[in-house]
Amino acid sequence: xxxxxxxxxxxxxxxxxxxxxxxxxxxxxxxxxxxxxxxxxxxxxxxxxxxxxxxxxxxxxxxxxxxxxxxxxxxxxxxxxxxxxxxxxxxxxxxxxxxxxxxxxxxxxxxxxxxxxxxxxxxxxxxxxxxxxxxxxxxxxxxxxxxxxxxxxxxxxxxxxxxxxxxxxxxxxxxxxxxxxxxxxxxxxxxxxxxxxxxxxxxxxxxxxxxxxxxxxxxxxxxxxxxxxxxxxxxxxxxxxxxxxxxxxxxxxxxxxxxxxxxxxxxxxxxxxxxxxxxxxxxxxxxxxxxxxxxxxxxxxxxxxxxxxxxxxxxxxxxxxxxxxxxxxxxxxxxxxxxxxxxxxxxxxxxxxxxxxxxxxxxxxxxxxxxxxxxxxxxxxxxxxxxxxxxxxxxxxxxxxxxxxxxxxxxxxxxxxxxxxxxxxxxxxxxxxxxxxxxxxxxxxxxxxxxxxxxxxxxxxxxxxxxxxxxxxxxxxxxxxxxxxxxxxxxxxxxxxxxxxxxxxxxxxxxxxxxxxxxxxxxxxxxxxxxxxxxxxxxxxxxxxxxxxxxxxxxxxxxxxxxxxxxxxxxxxxxxxxxxxxxxxxxxxxxxxxxxxxxxxxxxxxxxxxxxxxxxxxxxxxxxxxxxxxxxxxxxxxxxxxxxxxxxxxxxxxxxxxxxxx
Numbered sequence: 001x002x003x004x005x006x007x008x009x010x011x012x013x014x015x016x017x018x019x020x021x022x023x024x025x026x027x028x029x030x031x032x033x034x035x036x037x038x039x040x041x042x043x044x045x046x047x048x049x050x051x052x053x054x055x056x057x058x059x060x061x062x063x064x065x066x067x068x069x070x071x072x073x074x075x076x077x078x079x080x081x082x083x084x085x086x087x088x089x090x091x092x093x094x095x096x097x098x099x100x101x102x103x104x105x106x107x108x109x110x111x112x113x114x115x116x117x118x119x120x121x122x123x124x125x126x127x128x129x130x131x132x133x134x135x136x137x138x139x140x141x142x143x144x145x146x147x148x149x150x151x152x153x154x155x156x157x158x159x160x161x162x163x164x165x166x167x168x169x170x171x172x173x174x175x176x177x178x179x180x181x182x183x184x185x186x187x188x189x190x191x192x193x194x195x196x197x198x199x200x201x202x203x204x205x206x207x208x209x210x211x212x213x214x215x216x217x218x219x220x221x222x223x224x225x226x227x228x229x230x231x232x233x234x235x236x237x238x239x240x241x242x243x244x245x246x247x248x249x250x251x252x253x254x255x256x257x258x259x260x261x262x263x264x265x266x267x268x269x270x271x272x273x274x275x276x277x278x279x280x281x282x283x284x285x286x287x288x289x290x291x292x293x294x295x296x297x298x299x300x301x302x303x304x305x306x307x308x309x310x311x312x313x314x315x316x317x318x319x320x321x322x323x324x325x326x327x328x329x330x331x332x333x334x335x336x337x338x339x340x341x342x343x344x345x346x347x348x349x350x351x352x353x354x355x356x357x358x359x360x361x362x363x364x365x366x367x368x369x370x371x372x373x374x375x376x377x378x379x380x381x382x383x384x385x386x387x388x389x390x391x392x393x394x395x396x397x398x399x400x401x402x403x404x405x406x407x408x409x410x411x412x413x414x415x416x417x418x419x420x421x422x423x424x425x426x427x428x429x430x431x432x433x434x435x436x437x438x439x440x441x442x443x444x445x446x447x448x449x450x451x452x453x454x455x456x457x458x459x460x461x462x463x464x465x466x467x468x469x470x471x472x473x474x475x476x477x478x479x480x481x482x483x484x485x486x487x488x489x490x491x492x493x494x495x496x497x498x499x500x501x502x503x504x505x506x507x508x509x510x511x512x513x514x515x516x517x518x519x520x521x522x523x524x525x526x527x528x529x530x531x532x533x534x535x536x537x538x539x540x541x542x543x544x545x546x547x548x549x550x551x552x553x554x555x556x557x558x559x560x561x562x563x564x565x566x567x568x569x570x571x572x573x574x575x576x577x578x579x580x581x582x583x584x585x586x587x588x589x590x591x592x593x594x595x596x597x598x599x600x601x602x603x604x605x606x607x608x609x610x611x612x613x614x615x616x617x618x619x620x621x622x623x624x625x626x627x628x629x630x631x632x633x634x635x636x637x638x639x640x641x642x643x644x645x646x647x648x649x650x651x652x653x654x655x656x657x658x659x660x661x662x
Contacts, residue, residue: 041079043056058129105203126150156171175264220246236335237335241337259284277323277326278317278322289305313325332345413613423637426614426618431616436489437487440483440486441590445591447475449591506540515534516538519538532631533630542597554587561583
């Protein structure tokens with residue numbers, strides 16, 4: 001208890017002391033075994049780089065060829081290597097020892113801070129590793145011609161683009177086809193590449209998002225960025241009204257990219273360009289100058305595009321004339337000023353000079369004529385009066401012409417209806433079926449196509465009134481129900497004795513093909529007669545069975561689209577898209593078939609014009625029937641006589657009693 005080791009503790013102390021001596025000795029031995037290494041020693045082990053090239057070859061061409069390995073790999077000075085305190089980064093702190101200024105500048109990339117995201121590119125990601133070349137070398141990854149590919153390693157990676165919600169997908173592909181990309185590809189190294197536009201303060205290490213007010217692609221900095229190459233244009237822009245609005249902070253003021261685009265800029269000479277002569281009015285100027293919000297904000301007159309299109313210049317431009325005046329021809333391109341500015345090209349005092357560029361010697365009075373068409377009361381009072389008079393004259397004269405020929409047509413139809421003798425073609429219930437089908441079909445066609453072609457004159461005529469287009473869908477669905485009712489009525493009719501006979505007579509037969517060939521030969525002048533001996537010709541059979549098929553398709557797809565919220569739970573993905581396509585094109589097929597096939601055979605054929613009256617009365621003249629179905633005329637006469645006898649008996653007060661006449 002006096003502090004001295006007891007006999008029992010002494011052996012433990014000797015064991016502990018011996019262990020410490022052995023460990024210390026082994027550490028001294030390892031320290032003596034670890035040797036200092038130089039670059040030559042590194043090559044002995046690290047012969048190949050990560051991309052399978054010789055490291056020695058990479059270094060021989062590198063801008064860092066005079067540096068030793070330890071200048072960058074400062075933690076690898078001995079062998080065996082000591083365990084690193086932290087993972088070495090070739091792109092952030094690893095290059096700082098020499099490139100302090102660049103490392104200080106590289107704090108952010110886009111919207112993210114360096115060091116906070118593992119996907120942010122390092123120095124090596126852009127410049128390479130051992131094979132780093134000066135930017136002036138054609139093989140360098142940072143050479144202007146190679147920059148798109150370097151940036152594209154990340155920005156063409158669709159997974160990264162989606163992960164970080166980058167607005168533009170495949171910017172490099174778009175850039176490659178642009179005027180800048182084509183110039184760079186052709187060896188014009190001063191052509192703008194990625195860093196020319198995206199580098200802030202002329203430093204490729206400061207690439208900031210457009211939301212950053214210091215960014216070179218911030219909305220208000222874009223004119224300065226483009227002005228690095230287009231200096232004269234930049235000056236004109238700042239002097240113009242658009243530049244003045246931008247300089248005072250108006251976010252809706254157009255800048256270079258608003259009109260020309262961003263990565264896919266193409267020259268004005270290309271007809272696809274939004275600033276080409278044929279597209280500048282509609283593609284570039286109208287999105288702003290047709291905006292109700294902007295027009296109200298800046299006190300601009302509405303309807304400038306439509307009144308230009310109505311003008312002589314606009315009509316010629318729309319027809320493809322690239323030499324006619326467009327917006328830029330009169331208002332200027334970059335230095336656009338309001339007409340109140342005395343230096344504006346459209347100031348009243350300067351109009352003669354502006355118009356004179358295309359019309360030499362033009363007078364001041366003619367140059368002062370309003371140029372934006374005739375809509376909106378922009379023309380003179382005299383022109384306005386003449387316009388209204390012409391409209392009245394046209395309505396009166398053409399209206400009288402229409403009335404004249406309608407009276408003539410009505411007289412012919414009356415004569416056709418009175419022509420004797422006549423034979424029955426359709427019973428009253430069949431006439432009603434046809435009428436219901438016809439009205440509902442026409443309504444479906446107009447109300448259906450009005451959705452796709454809402455700006456057509458037909459759609460405007462029927463649904464252009466206030467609330468009309470909102471009602472269009474209801475009209476279409478009601479017509480569909482009526483159409484379906486007519487089909488059900490006809491289906492019930494088919495189970496009656498006359499209906500069953502109708503199916504037998506309408507059923508396709510081998511002789512129909514012979515009648516078809518006879519008609520073709522007759523029309524070609526190779527045959528004298530093409531008479532049909534059946535109740536229904538191949539023409540009527542073809543349109544009837546086409547109607548059956550079309551009805552099935554349209555009803556099925558129409559129900560899918562009508563009750564899409566219910567069917568979507570049972571159908572595979574994309575089924576409703578297919579139904580929409582089928583419904584649309586089947587509608588076209590049905591409409592064109594009726595217009596071409598049915599209307600010709602029942603209206604426009606010279607043998608039946610102005611029409612086959614059976615769709616109104618159920619009867620057709622005997623001579624017309626003889627021409628259409630000569631082989632079935634006698635059967636039709638018998639059917640007519642039998643039908644009339646039954647009708648007389650039905651209408652007789654004695655119900656057809658033989659003694660009723662006595």
